[in-house]
Amino acid sequence: MGGINKDVMFVRWPAQVDLRNRCKRDGVPRLLVVEGGARPPICNDPFEDWVRAPISRDDLDARVRALQNRLDSRQVPTLDSAGTLCFGPHSITISNVQTELMELLIEHFGEVVYRHELTQRLAERVQRPTRNSLDLHIMRLRRRLSRIDLVIRTAWGRGYVLETDVG
Numbered sequence: 001m002g003g004i005n006k007d008v009m010f011v012r013w014p015a016q017v018d019l020r021n022r023c024k025r026d027g028v029p030r031l032l033v034v035e036g037g038a039r040p041p042i043c044n045d046p047f048e049d050w051v052r053a054p055i056s057r058d059d060l061d062a063r064v065r066a067l068q069n070r071l072d073s074r075q076v077p078t079l080d081s082a083g084t085l086c087f088g089p090h091s092i093t094i095s096n097v098q099t100e101l102m103e104l105l106i107e108h109f110g111e112v113v114y115r116h117e118l119t120q121r122l123a124e125r126v127q128r129p130t131r132n133s134l135d136l137h138i139m140r141l142r143r144r145l146s147r148i149d150l151v152i153r154t155a156w157g158r159g160y161v162l163e164t165d166v167g
């Protein structure tokens with residue numbers, strides 16, 4: 001124990017209480033493995049869950065997936081004025097034009113953003129935006145987002161949806 005599995009830290013409880021506190025401080029998701037006759041901790045942090053050892057591999061995998069799903073449903077990307085896009089522990093920088101488009105996509109995270117809305121936003125940075133220029137910026141954003149577990153999906157005939165890449 002004490003390792004990482006798919007961005008979830010395994011922490012022996014109560015032996016690794018210091019590691020638990022560091023993970024909690026740093027926002028690292030953790031699965032506490034309660035040893036022997038130890039009392040389980042009270043977990044009211046969505047980044048934390050616990051299991052009692054010994055545990056089957058299937059049960060362990062299920063608890064890790066449940067923790068990740070709980071976190072994914074709460075996670076929304078953030079974008080600062082310098083064009084740094086953060087999602088979970090990852091970040092990338094994007095261009096000024098991409099920042100304009102991403103602001104709108106993040107504002108409606110998980111929902112359809114219509115093409116005409118994105119084209120209007122693009123017009124604030126580019127003179128006479130064309131259908132092709134919007135498609136080009138979306139293509140470039142898609143490439144950049146693949147590094148941080150986000151994806152822009154096409155809502156055919158309507159626009160685009162920014163969401164978590166569940167791969």
